[in-house]
Amino acid sequence: MKKNKFDKTYWENRYKENKTGWNIGYASPPIKKYIEQLNNKSACILIPGAGNSFEAEFLWDNGFKNTFVLDIAKQPLENLKNRVQTFPDDHLLHQDFFELNKSFDLIIEQTFFCALSPNLRTQYVDKMYELLKPGGKLVGLLFDFPLTESGPPFGGSRKEYLSLFNEKFKIATLEPSINSIKERQGNELFFIFEKQKKHTFNPN
Template identity: 60%
Template sequence: MNTLDKSYWQNRYIKNEMGWNIGAPSRPLQTYINQLSDKTIKILIPGAGRAYEAEYLWQQGFKQVYVLDFASEALDHFKARVPDFPESQVIIQDFFTLKDQFDLILEQTFFCALTPHLRTHYVQQMHQLLKPDGQLVGLLFNFELTQVGPPFGGDLETYQSLFEPFFKIKTLEPAINSIKERQGKELFFIFEKKS
């Protein structure tokens, strides 16, 4: 298996090898964003890649949006598309070293790109990065966890046992508005930080 480090991801973006990239905001996340009324909340999108959800949030008037990726190539593409996005809100850094707090974190193909042995660390870091009552919202792939990836899959029961120690599970169910290629393969979730 490849070492899924900074150079691995940088090379994937340079070579345009991005099978996960749909070139637009994910429909389930766009639908969720459309229901948010408080545009002052502080939002993080980790492993943002080309950050189409961040672009959509910015266009909708959310000004406290932060994008994080350690592959600068991906975020350069985002900055070219959204030139008025503040440079100070573009974070080129390892997710596991980030120290800040957010009201909302959006998950879109970041969790599935991590090697599975990092999943517990991911959950703990998400818990640390959220303010009290903060929410982690997004999509998880719903297919068998294989040794080869990314993407790495999982199932509802596994995700429940992984997240429940740190989060109140408000929603964890099959996504009803996935793109055709992902229908039946995505779970939409809303997890709230436990104190």
């Protein structure tokens, strides 16, 4: 397994030093809109690298009681618990994403992919495929700006994402987000990727 230099200590320190510029203080509008059209309240949902996870709070408040959040840092999980005291402790997963062993119907991506070292992206795709049930979906936002060595957050492009995900996922949606927050307008892609039953490469 490739090493992630942005490890537990790194992220714990970011929270201690209040260097959490990704935290907007509420559920991201594109993800909120997607959640609002979901009907299956029993779906098993994961938000990895969840941070303070206002998306998880929104899910919980809207009846999605099978929601799990994961973060390598403990502080953001405690922050969520303080806001939503009924959120089950065993749904707060304080661990490394790549060591998780569970199955989900839906995984929500919100500023997790961009926080990982770029050399872990193939491993991210493999792990998402492993965690999703057949027909499961990976849904959320990916940044759309040039990939540089200065991060996190790290950038990426539609072309790169197609190359990364196309073999194991059906690309149902991958398009510019029309309702991003002001600070991220023009720099986000909203996506819905569906787990392929078989690994069939589609070049289109």
